[in-house]
Amino acid sequence: MIEVIGLTKRFGGSAAVDDLSFTVTPGKITGFLGPNGAGKTTTLRVILGLDRPTSGLATVHGVPYARLKRPLTHVGAVLDATAVQGGRRAEEHLRWLARTNGISPARIGGLMELVGLAGAGRKRVGGFSLGMKQRLALAAALLGDPEVLLLDEPLNGLDPEGIRWLRGLLKSLAAEGRTVLVSSHLMHEMAVTADHLVVIAGGRLLADMEIGRFVRPGMSLEETFMRVIEGSTA
Numbered sequence: 001m002i003e004v005i006g007l008t009k010r011f012g013g014s015a016a017v018d019d020l021s022f023t024v025t026p027g028k029i030t031g032f033l034g035p036n037g038a039g040k041t042t043t044l045r046v047i048l049g050l051d052r053p054t055s056g057l058a059t060v061h062g063v064p065y066a067r068l069k070r071p072l073t074h075v076g077a078v079l080d081a082t083a084v085q086g087g088r089r090a091e092e093h094l095r096w097l098a099r100t101n102g103i104s105p106a107r108i109g110g111l112m113e114l115v116g117l118a119g120a121g122r123k124r125v126g127g128f129s130l131g132m133k134q135r136l137a138l139a140a141a142l143l144g145d146p147e148v149l150l151l152d153e154p155l156n157g158l159d160p161e162g163i164r165w166l167r168g169l170l171k172s173l174a175a176e177g178r179t180v181l182v183s184s185h186l187m188h189e190m191a192v193t194a195d196h197l198v199v200i201a202g203g204r205l206l207a208d209m210e211i212g213r214f215v216r217p218g219m220s221l222e223e224t225f226m227r228v229i230e231g232s233t234a
């Protein structure tokens, strides 16, 4: 479970995240929605201990990420799938991650197969397409068999088969009781993937509710989202 409590993050004079509070609970997929610059990545970075909050805090299993022992066995994250050393071979990358985090490499073969990269383990990551990098990043996130998954725009670069595959994978991970927080701008996909939504704009919370309650009668998720965002800036 993830808790964001009164979180504010300022860069210079402006607040990227402004007194934001929400809880992400296990056993479901929570879609993290907001327009460009809403503060989604900043929030995820604070949850992962990559940015220090100006005030407030974010916890995983009740403690800040930095206090988790062997964090990769609790939290798997994909923030920027392209942030990987291009000279490394795909399996080497996962072996290095496993070694430096005290994780058994036994899962690597199965994970490469799961993400559809079984034949590409010996290939250098620099030659991977964006979709292949997303798949590898997902394998890395799953390496420690974590209970919590944080994925920032994981659909970018995936082909239609990949999008459908990821939808099924996220649903099965949530059904196993894991906590899954996914940011995306793809409203049609979120409409068929997410169980719950956290919607922010300008760093502030606009909605935190079941998707069925958020979507207005007779409207799509996209239409509702646009209305809510317009309403917040009116």
Ligand SMILES: Nc1ncnc2c1ncn2[C@@H]1O[C@H](COP(=O)(O)OP(=O)(O)OP(=O)(O)O)[C@@H](O)[C@H]1O
Binding pocket: 011, 015, 016, 034, 035, 036, 037, 038, 039, 040, 041, 042, 043
């Ligand atoms: N390191 C930084 N230094 C200065 N400003 C930053 C920094 N990181 C983010 N910001 C600013 O914080 C605000 C929120 O950015 P953030 O990347 O969190 O939004 P986002 O919701 O993830 O956007 P997008 O959907 O475009 O990825 C933006 O105005 C951005 O310019």
